[in-house]
Amino acid sequence: LLGLSAFGDALKPGPREAVAALQAHGVKTVLLSGDNRGSAEAAARALGIDEVRAEVLPADKAQVVSALRGKDKVVAMVGDGINDAPALAAADVGIAMATGTDVAMHTAGITLMRGDPRLVADAISISRRTYSKIRQNLFWAFFYNMVGIPLAAFGFLNPIIAGAAMAFSSVSVVTNALTLRRWRPTGDKS
DSSP: OOOOOOOOOOOOHHHHHHHHHHHHTTOOOEEEOSSOHHHHHHHHHHHTOSEEEOSOOHHHHHHHHHHHHTTTOOOEEEEOSGGGHHHHHHSSEEEEETTSOHHHHHHSSEEESSSOTHHHHHHHHHHHHHHHHHHHHHHHHHHHHHHHHHHHHTTOSOHHHHHHHHHHHHHHHHHHHHGGGGOOOTTOOO
C-alpha cells in the first residue's frame, strides 16, 4: 500500500448537543442516510445516535419511517432535502429546516426557522408543554361545568354566582395558557 485517501464531512457542534437533548427527552434517535455504512456509523458514533440505517435510497427512507410507525411508535423525521420529502410525509411529524429545500419545508408539518438541529428538542419541549396546558384547561373547563350546571339547574346556585363562576372559568383557562410565555428554549438564557 503506497497511499490512502479518505474523505469525510466535519461534524458541526450543534448536532451532538441536539442528539443529547433529544435523548434527555426520551427520544430514540435513528440516522437514515444514503451515505455508505462506514461513514454513517462513524457519524452516529460521534453524535451518540442510537441506531444507524445506511445506504438508504430516498424512497426507502419513507418505507423505514413507515415501518417504525408500524411498531406503535410516534415517529418524527427531520430533514432538509428533496430526498427527505417522502420520509417527511410518511412520518407522524415531519420537521424541516428553513435552510433546506422548499419541497422539504412544504412537506413537513413543522419548519424550524433556523438550520439549528438543537431546535428540534425545543420544538418537542414546547409541544409537550402546550399539550399539557390543553389537557389542564379542558379539565378545569369541564370541572366548572360538571359542578356548576347541576347546582344551577337544581336551584342550589344563584344565577349571578353561576355566571361569575363561568367567567372565572374562562379567566383561569386563559391565565393557565399564558404561563406558556415563561417557557424558554434550551439555549436561551434570557
